Protein backbone atom coordinates (compact mmCIF):
# COMPACT_ATOMS: atom_id res chain seq x y z
CA UNK A 73 0.00 0.00 0.00
CA UNK A 74 2.73 2.36 1.00
CA UNK A 75 4.43 2.00 -2.36
CA UNK A 76 1.26 2.85 -4.18
CA UNK A 77 0.91 6.05 -2.19
CA UNK A 78 4.46 7.03 -3.06
CA UNK A 79 3.63 6.60 -6.70
CA UNK A 80 1.32 9.55 -6.51
CA UNK A 81 4.45 11.30 -7.73
CA UNK A 82 6.16 9.59 -10.63
CA UNK A 83 8.75 6.90 -9.99
CA UNK A 84 12.37 7.70 -10.77
CA UNK A 85 15.05 5.70 -12.51
CA UNK A 86 18.13 6.62 -10.47
CA UNK A 87 18.24 9.13 -7.64
CA UNK A 88 16.86 9.95 -4.20
CA UNK A 89 13.38 10.10 -2.74
CA UNK A 90 12.97 12.16 0.43
CA UNK A 91 9.78 11.20 2.23
CA UNK A 92 8.07 12.31 5.46
CA UNK A 93 8.85 15.99 5.15
CA UNK A 94 6.36 18.13 7.12
CA UNK A 95 4.29 19.78 4.36
CA UNK A 96 4.83 23.27 5.76
CA UNK A 97 8.61 22.82 5.57
CA UNK A 98 8.86 21.54 1.99
CA UNK A 99 10.28 24.75 0.60
CA UNK A 100 12.72 25.08 3.49
CA UNK A 101 14.07 21.62 2.63
CA UNK A 102 14.38 22.62 -1.01
CA UNK A 103 16.31 25.76 -0.05
CA UNK A 104 18.55 24.07 2.52
CA UNK A 105 19.56 21.33 0.05
CA UNK A 106 19.95 23.89 -2.73
CA UNK A 107 17.53 21.98 -4.96
CA UNK A 108 16.41 25.23 -6.51
CA UNK A 109 19.91 25.62 -7.94
CA UNK A 110 20.64 22.22 -9.53
CA UNK A 111 19.87 20.86 -12.96
CA UNK A 112 18.43 17.48 -11.92
CA UNK A 113 14.86 16.58 -12.78
CA UNK A 114 12.87 17.12 -9.58
CA UNK A 115 9.27 16.30 -8.79
CA UNK A 116 7.54 16.91 -5.53
CA UNK A 117 4.18 16.37 -3.94
CA UNK A 118 2.82 18.14 -0.93
CA UNK A 119 -0.17 18.05 1.39
CA UNK A 120 -0.21 14.27 1.03
CA UNK A 121 -1.94 12.48 3.83
CA UNK A 122 0.25 10.76 6.38
CA UNK A 123 -0.91 8.78 9.39
CA UNK A 124 2.21 9.69 11.33
CA UNK A 125 2.42 13.38 10.68
CA UNK A 126 -0.78 14.82 9.27
CA UNK A 127 0.22 16.40 5.99
CA UNK A 128 3.54 15.52 4.50
CA UNK A 129 5.56 16.33 1.45
CA UNK A 130 7.79 14.15 -0.71
CA UNK A 131 10.61 15.10 -3.09
CA UNK A 132 12.08 12.95 -5.84
CA UNK A 133 15.36 13.96 -7.37
CA UNK A 134 16.67 12.28 -10.47
CA UNK A 135 20.42 11.44 -10.60
CA UNK A 136 21.23 13.01 -7.25
CA UNK A 137 22.74 11.24 -4.25
CA UNK A 138 23.47 12.94 -0.94
CA UNK A 139 26.33 12.64 1.54
CA UNK A 140 25.28 12.05 5.13
CA UNK A 141 26.51 15.48 6.28
CA UNK A 142 24.61 17.12 3.49
CA UNK A 143 21.34 15.43 4.31
CA UNK A 144 21.64 16.03 8.05
CA UNK A 145 21.30 19.73 7.33
CA UNK A 146 17.55 19.23 6.95
CA UNK A 147 17.24 17.59 10.38
CA UNK A 148 16.01 20.82 11.98
CA UNK A 149 13.06 21.18 9.61
CA UNK A 150 12.38 17.52 8.79
CA UNK A 151 13.62 15.39 11.68
CA UNK A 152 11.55 12.37 10.62
CA UNK A 153 12.56 12.46 6.96
CA UNK A 154 13.39 9.15 5.31
CA UNK A 155 15.53 8.77 2.23
CA UNK A 156 15.25 6.04 -0.35
CA UNK A 157 18.18 5.68 -2.68
CA UNK A 158 16.97 4.40 -6.04
CA UNK A 159 18.93 2.60 -8.72
CA UNK A 160 17.22 1.10 -11.74
CA UNK A 161 13.79 1.78 -10.20
CA UNK A 162 14.69 -0.28 -7.11
CA UNK A 163 15.24 0.97 -3.55
CA UNK A 164 18.83 -0.07 -2.88
CA UNK A 165 19.36 1.82 0.41
CA UNK A 166 17.39 3.67 3.09
CA UNK A 167 18.68 6.55 5.18
CA UNK A 168 17.34 8.49 8.17
CA UNK A 169 18.38 12.01 9.02
CA UNK A 170 20.30 12.64 12.20
CA UNK A 171 20.48 15.91 14.10
CA UNK A 172 24.15 16.93 13.79
CA UNK A 173 26.40 18.10 16.67
CA UNK A 174 26.99 21.45 15.01
CA UNK A 175 25.22 23.40 12.34
CA UNK A 176 26.21 26.46 10.37
CA UNK A 177 24.57 28.71 7.86
CA UNK A 178 21.01 27.38 8.20
CA UNK A 179 19.40 29.16 11.14
CA UNK A 180 19.63 32.75 12.38
CA UNK A 181 20.68 33.49 15.95
CA UNK A 182 17.67 34.87 17.82
CA UNK A 183 19.77 37.43 19.70
CA UNK A 184 19.47 40.75 17.84
CA UNK A 185 22.70 41.94 19.50
CA UNK A 186 24.65 38.93 18.16
CA UNK A 187 27.55 39.61 15.82
CA UNK A 188 25.97 37.28 13.24
CA UNK A 189 23.05 39.71 12.97
CA UNK A 190 25.28 42.79 12.78
CA UNK A 191 28.27 41.85 10.61
CA UNK A 192 28.67 39.55 7.62
CA UNK A 193 29.24 36.43 9.74
CA UNK A 194 27.79 32.99 9.06
CA UNK A 195 25.85 31.81 12.14
CA UNK A 196 27.26 28.70 13.80
CA UNK A 197 25.72 26.69 16.61
CA UNK A 198 26.35 23.77 18.86
CA UNK A 199 23.26 21.57 19.15
CA UNK A 200 22.67 21.42 22.93
CA UNK A 201 19.37 19.54 22.80
CA UNK A 202 18.74 17.12 19.97
CA UNK A 203 15.22 16.14 20.90
CA UNK A 204 13.62 19.56 21.23
CA UNK A 205 16.33 20.94 18.97
CA UNK A 206 17.92 23.91 20.73
CA UNK A 207 21.05 25.63 19.56
CA UNK A 208 23.82 27.48 21.40
CA UNK A 209 25.38 30.24 19.36
CA UNK A 210 29.12 29.80 18.77
CA UNK A 211 29.52 33.58 18.94
CA UNK A 212 27.17 35.18 21.48
CA UNK A 213 26.63 31.93 23.45
CA UNK A 214 22.86 32.52 23.65
CA UNK A 215 20.35 29.73 23.09
CA UNK A 216 18.00 29.70 20.10
CA UNK A 217 15.12 27.29 20.67
CA UNK A 218 12.79 25.74 18.17
CA UNK A 219 10.09 28.32 18.74
CA UNK A 220 12.44 31.14 17.72
CA UNK A 221 14.21 29.47 14.82
CA UNK A 222 14.31 31.54 11.70
CA UNK A 223 15.88 30.06 8.59
CA UNK A 224 18.34 31.88 6.41
CA UNK B 225 47.94 29.91 26.45
CA UNK B 226 50.70 31.12 24.11
CA UNK B 227 49.28 32.74 20.95
CA UNK B 228 45.74 31.88 22.00
CA UNK B 229 42.93 34.40 22.26
CA UNK B 230 41.03 34.82 25.52
CA UNK B 231 37.38 35.29 24.64
CA UNK B 232 35.45 33.43 27.32
CA UNK B 233 36.42 32.20 30.78
CA UNK B 234 35.36 28.73 29.60
CA UNK B 235 38.29 28.81 27.14
CA UNK B 236 40.60 28.20 30.12
CA UNK B 237 41.07 24.95 31.99
CA UNK B 238 41.22 24.95 35.77
CA UNK B 239 45.01 24.50 35.54
CA UNK B 240 45.33 27.47 33.18
CA UNK B 241 43.26 29.65 35.52
CA UNK B 242 45.53 28.74 38.44
CA UNK B 243 48.59 29.47 36.30
CA UNK B 244 47.28 32.98 35.55
CA UNK B 245 46.68 33.58 39.27
CA UNK B 246 50.15 32.33 40.24
CA UNK B 247 51.77 34.55 37.67
CA UNK B 248 49.66 37.54 38.76
CA UNK B 249 50.98 36.96 42.27
CA UNK B 250 54.51 37.26 40.90
CA UNK B 251 53.64 40.56 39.22
CA UNK B 252 52.14 41.87 42.44
CA UNK B 253 55.44 41.20 44.21
CA UNK B 254 57.44 42.71 41.38
CA UNK B 255 55.28 44.85 39.08
CA UNK B 256 58.05 46.55 37.12
CA UNK B 257 59.34 43.86 34.81
CA UNK B 258 60.18 45.19 31.36
CA UNK B 259 59.06 42.05 29.54
CA UNK B 260 56.79 43.84 27.05
CA UNK B 261 59.72 45.90 25.76
CA UNK B 262 59.37 46.27 22.00
CA UNK B 263 55.80 44.95 21.97
CA UNK B 264 52.79 46.90 20.72
CA UNK B 265 49.40 46.26 22.30
CA UNK B 266 46.29 47.66 20.60
CA UNK B 267 43.39 48.66 22.84
CA UNK B 268 40.27 48.92 20.67
CA UNK B 269 37.36 50.26 22.69
CA UNK B 270 34.36 50.37 20.37
CA UNK B 271 32.39 51.52 23.40
CA UNK B 272 33.91 53.50 26.25
CA UNK B 273 34.95 51.72 29.43
CA UNK B 274 37.48 53.96 31.06
CA UNK B 275 38.10 51.71 34.04
CA UNK B 276 38.90 48.58 32.03
CA UNK B 277 40.94 50.46 29.46
CA UNK B 278 43.08 52.23 32.04
CA UNK B 279 43.68 48.96 33.85
CA UNK B 280 44.96 47.30 30.66
CA UNK B 281 47.00 50.34 29.67
CA UNK B 282 48.53 50.58 33.11
CA UNK B 283 49.49 46.91 32.90
CA UNK B 284 51.10 47.39 29.46
CA UNK B 285 52.96 50.52 30.54
CA UNK B 286 54.34 48.95 33.71
CA UNK B 287 55.69 46.07 31.65
CA UNK B 288 57.40 48.43 29.20
CA UNK B 289 55.11 47.88 26.21
CA UNK B 290 53.62 50.48 23.84
CA UNK B 291 49.94 51.14 23.23
CA UNK B 292 47.96 52.11 20.14
CA UNK B 293 44.20 52.26 19.81
CA UNK B 294 41.08 54.25 20.47
CA UNK B 295 38.79 54.78 23.45
CA UNK B 296 35.55 55.16 21.55
CA UNK B 297 34.47 54.31 18.02
CA UNK B 298 33.05 57.68 16.99
CA UNK B 299 36.38 59.18 15.97
CA UNK B 300 37.46 56.23 13.82
CA UNK B 301 36.75 54.63 10.46
CA UNK B 302 34.27 52.37 12.28
CA UNK B 303 31.90 55.31 12.41
CA UNK B 304 32.22 55.54 8.61
CA UNK B 305 30.81 52.03 8.35
CA UNK B 306 33.97 49.94 8.24
CA UNK B 307 33.30 46.30 9.06
CA UNK B 308 34.70 44.79 12.23
CA UNK B 309 36.68 42.33 10.12
CA UNK B 310 38.44 45.11 8.19
CA UNK B 311 39.27 46.99 11.39
CA UNK B 312 40.71 43.88 13.01
CA UNK B 313 42.71 42.83 9.93
CA UNK B 314 44.20 46.32 9.74
CA UNK B 315 45.07 46.67 13.41
CA UNK B 316 46.51 43.13 13.51
CA UNK B 317 49.18 44.44 11.10
CA UNK B 318 50.25 47.05 13.59
CA UNK B 319 50.24 45.14 16.86
CA UNK B 320 51.27 41.98 18.70
CA UNK B 321 48.06 41.69 20.69
CA UNK B 322 44.59 43.24 20.52
CA UNK B 323 42.52 44.09 23.59
CA UNK B 324 38.99 44.71 22.44
CA UNK B 325 35.73 45.92 23.93
CA UNK B 326 32.64 45.95 21.75
CA UNK B 327 28.90 46.34 22.41
CA UNK B 328 27.99 43.50 20.02
CA UNK B 329 27.80 40.02 21.57
CA UNK B 330 30.08 37.44 19.99
CA UNK B 331 32.22 40.14 18.36
CA UNK B 332 35.33 39.02 20.27
CA UNK B 333 34.96 35.38 19.18
CA UNK B 334 34.54 36.53 15.60
CA UNK B 335 37.54 38.87 15.85
CA UNK B 336 39.66 35.99 17.18
CA UNK B 337 38.77 33.99 14.07
CA UNK B 338 39.82 36.67 11.59
CA UNK B 339 42.77 38.19 13.46
CA UNK B 340 46.35 37.14 12.88
CA UNK B 341 47.28 38.16 16.43
CA UNK B 342 45.62 37.03 19.68
CA UNK B 343 42.53 38.86 20.95
CA UNK B 344 41.74 39.55 24.60
CA UNK B 345 38.04 40.15 25.12
CA UNK B 346 37.57 43.15 27.39
CA UNK B 347 33.78 42.76 27.25
CA UNK B 348 31.45 41.92 24.36
CA UNK B 349 28.03 43.34 25.22
CA UNK B 350 26.25 41.27 27.84
CA UNK B 351 28.23 38.17 26.91
CA UNK B 352 31.73 37.71 28.37
CA UNK B 353 34.39 39.67 30.23
CA UNK B 354 36.96 37.01 31.20
CA UNK B 355 39.66 39.30 32.61
CA UNK B 356 37.11 40.60 35.14
CA UNK B 357 36.42 37.02 36.19
CA UNK B 358 40.12 36.27 36.55
CA UNK B 359 40.70 39.34 38.70
CA UNK B 360 37.72 38.32 40.84
CA UNK B 361 39.24 34.86 41.27
CA UNK B 362 42.59 36.43 42.12
CA UNK B 363 40.94 38.64 44.73
CA UNK B 364 39.08 35.71 46.24
CA UNK B 365 42.16 33.52 46.45
CA UNK B 366 44.30 36.32 47.82
CA UNK B 367 41.87 37.19 50.61
CA UNK B 368 40.82 33.64 51.49
CA UNK B 369 44.09 31.84 50.83
CA UNK B 370 42.27 29.30 48.66
CA UNK B 371 39.52 28.88 46.09
CA UNK B 372 38.14 25.53 47.23
CA UNK B 373 35.07 25.02 49.45
CA UNK B 374 34.14 28.67 49.92
CA UNK B 375 30.74 30.19 50.57
CA UNK B 376 29.93 32.97 48.12
CA UNK B 377 26.91 35.26 48.39
CA UNK B 378 25.95 37.09 45.19
CA UNK B 379 23.73 40.17 45.58
CA UNK B 380 21.82 42.46 43.23
CA UNK B 381 21.15 42.01 39.54
CA UNK B 382 21.77 38.30 39.07
CA UNK B 383 19.68 38.07 35.93
CA UNK B 384 21.57 40.35 33.57
CA UNK B 385 24.89 40.62 35.39
CA UNK B 386 27.45 38.89 33.20
CA UNK B 387 30.14 39.20 35.89
CA UNK B 388 28.18 37.04 38.32
CA UNK B 389 27.38 34.47 35.61
CA UNK B 390 31.03 34.10 34.61
CA UNK B 391 32.14 34.05 38.24
CA UNK B 392 29.58 31.35 38.99
CA UNK B 393 30.82 29.22 36.10
CA UNK B 394 34.45 29.65 37.14
CA UNK B 395 33.88 29.09 40.87
CA UNK B 396 31.70 26.06 40.22
CA UNK B 397 34.96 24.20 39.51
CA UNK B 398 36.04 24.73 43.13
CA UNK B 399 33.18 23.16 45.10
CA UNK B 400 31.67 26.52 46.01
CA UNK B 401 28.42 26.88 47.91
CA UNK B 402 26.38 29.77 46.50
CA UNK B 403 23.68 32.03 47.92
CA UNK B 404 21.76 34.26 45.50
CA UNK B 405 20.11 37.40 46.88
CA UNK B 406 18.11 39.53 44.47
CA UNK B 407 14.74 41.09 43.77
CA UNK B 408 12.34 38.63 42.16
CA UNK B 409 12.65 40.29 38.74
CA UNK B 410 16.41 39.89 38.73
CA UNK B 411 16.90 36.32 39.93
CA UNK B 412 19.69 34.06 38.72
CA UNK B 413 18.56 32.57 35.36
CA UNK B 414 17.27 29.02 35.40
CA UNK B 415 20.05 27.69 33.15
CA UNK B 416 22.68 28.46 35.81
CA UNK B 417 20.65 26.90 38.61
CA UNK B 418 20.09 23.83 36.46
CA UNK B 419 23.81 23.66 35.82
CA UNK B 420 24.58 23.74 39.55
CA UNK B 421 21.99 21.00 40.13
CA UNK B 422 23.57 18.95 37.38
CA UNK B 423 27.07 19.11 38.82
CA UNK B 424 25.74 18.61 42.35
CA UNK B 425 26.58 21.97 43.94
CA UNK B 426 24.31 23.39 46.61
CA UNK B 427 22.80 26.85 46.32
CA UNK B 428 20.27 28.94 48.21
CA UNK B 429 18.00 31.59 46.76
CA UNK B 430 16.60 34.31 49.00
CA UNK B 431 15.72 37.99 49.13
CA UNK B 432 16.97 38.79 52.63
CA UNK B 433 20.39 40.41 52.66
CA UNK B 434 21.36 41.01 56.30
CA UNK B 435 20.52 37.50 57.53
CA UNK B 436 22.24 35.63 54.72
CA UNK B 437 25.69 37.19 54.74
CA UNK B 438 26.59 35.99 58.24
CA UNK B 439 28.34 32.79 57.21
CA UNK B 440 29.69 34.12 53.90
CA UNK B 441 33.38 34.11 52.94
CA UNK B 442 32.74 36.46 50.01
CA UNK B 443 29.86 38.88 49.44
CA UNK B 444 29.81 39.85 45.77
CA UNK B 445 27.70 42.98 45.22
CA UNK B 446 26.38 44.21 41.85
CA UNK B 447 24.43 47.21 40.62
CA UNK B 448 20.67 47.09 40.31
CA UNK B 449 19.95 49.31 37.32
CA UNK B 450 16.74 51.19 36.80
CA UNK B 451 16.54 50.31 33.11
CA UNK B 452 16.24 46.58 33.93
CA UNK B 453 12.74 47.11 35.29
CA UNK B 454 9.72 47.28 33.02
CA UNK B 455 7.77 48.87 35.88
CA UNK B 456 9.51 51.92 37.39
CA UNK B 457 7.52 51.44 40.59
CA UNK B 458 9.14 48.03 41.06
CA UNK B 459 12.55 49.66 40.85
CA UNK B 460 11.60 52.28 43.43
CA UNK B 461 10.46 49.46 45.73
CA UNK B 462 13.68 47.44 45.60
CA UNK B 463 16.38 50.05 45.01
CA UNK B 464 17.10 50.53 48.69
CA UNK B 465 16.51 46.94 49.80
CA UNK B 466 19.76 45.57 48.43
CA UNK B 467 22.06 48.11 49.94
CA UNK B 468 24.93 46.90 52.09
CA UNK B 469 25.57 49.01 55.20
CA UNK B 470 28.38 48.91 57.68
CA UNK B 471 26.07 47.81 60.51
CA UNK B 472 25.25 44.59 58.64
CA UNK B 473 28.90 43.50 58.71
CA UNK B 474 29.06 43.24 62.48
CA UNK B 475 28.21 39.56 62.81
CA UNK B 476 29.95 38.40 59.65
CA UNK B 477 32.98 36.11 59.58
CA UNK B 478 36.39 37.76 60.24
CA UNK B 479 37.75 36.53 56.89
CA UNK B 480 34.75 37.85 54.94
CA UNK B 481 35.40 40.33 52.14
CA UNK B 482 33.01 42.50 50.13
CA UNK B 483 33.69 42.56 46.38
CA UNK B 484 32.12 44.67 43.62
CA UNK B 485 33.09 44.96 39.93
CA UNK B 486 32.65 48.79 40.15
CA UNK B 487 31.46 51.36 39.41
CA UNK B 488 28.97 51.27 42.24
CA UNK B 489 25.95 53.52 42.56
CA UNK B 490 24.38 53.22 46.00
CA UNK B 491 24.34 49.45 46.59
CA UNK B 492 27.29 49.67 48.98
CA UNK B 493 26.86 52.52 51.42
CA UNK B 494 29.98 54.69 51.71
CA UNK B 495 30.07 53.87 55.44
CA UNK B 496 31.35 50.42 54.44
CA UNK B 497 34.42 51.86 52.67
CA UNK B 498 36.55 52.16 55.81
CA UNK B 499 35.66 48.71 57.10
CA UNK B 500 38.62 46.30 56.60
CA UNK B 501 36.12 43.88 55.05
CA UNK B 502 35.61 46.27 52.11
CA UNK B 503 37.80 44.97 49.31
CA UNK B 504 36.46 46.57 46.11
CA UNK B 505 39.25 49.09 45.62
CA UNK B 506 42.13 46.63 46.13
CA UNK B 507 40.11 44.31 43.85
CA UNK B 508 40.46 46.86 41.05
CA UNK B 509 44.22 47.05 41.62
CA UNK B 510 44.40 43.27 41.34
CA UNK B 511 43.02 43.72 37.84
CA UNK B 512 46.33 45.25 36.75
CA UNK B 513 48.38 42.26 37.99
CA UNK B 514 45.94 39.79 36.51
CA UNK B 515 46.01 41.50 33.12
CA UNK B 516 49.82 41.59 33.21
CA UNK B 517 49.78 37.83 33.74
CA UNK B 518 47.30 37.18 30.93
CA UNK B 519 49.24 39.26 28.42
CA UNK B 520 52.57 37.73 29.43
CA UNK B 521 51.19 34.21 28.97
CA UNK B 522 49.52 34.93 25.64
CA UNK B 523 52.63 36.61 24.27
CA UNK B 524 54.71 33.65 25.46
CA UNK B 525 56.89 35.82 27.68
CA UNK B 526 56.38 33.77 30.84
Ligand SMILES: [Zn+2]
Nearest residue numbers: 181186209212
Ligand atom coordinates in the same frame (compact mmCIF):
# COMPACT_ATOMS: atom_id res chain seq x y z
ZN1 LIG C 1 24.46 34.58 18.49
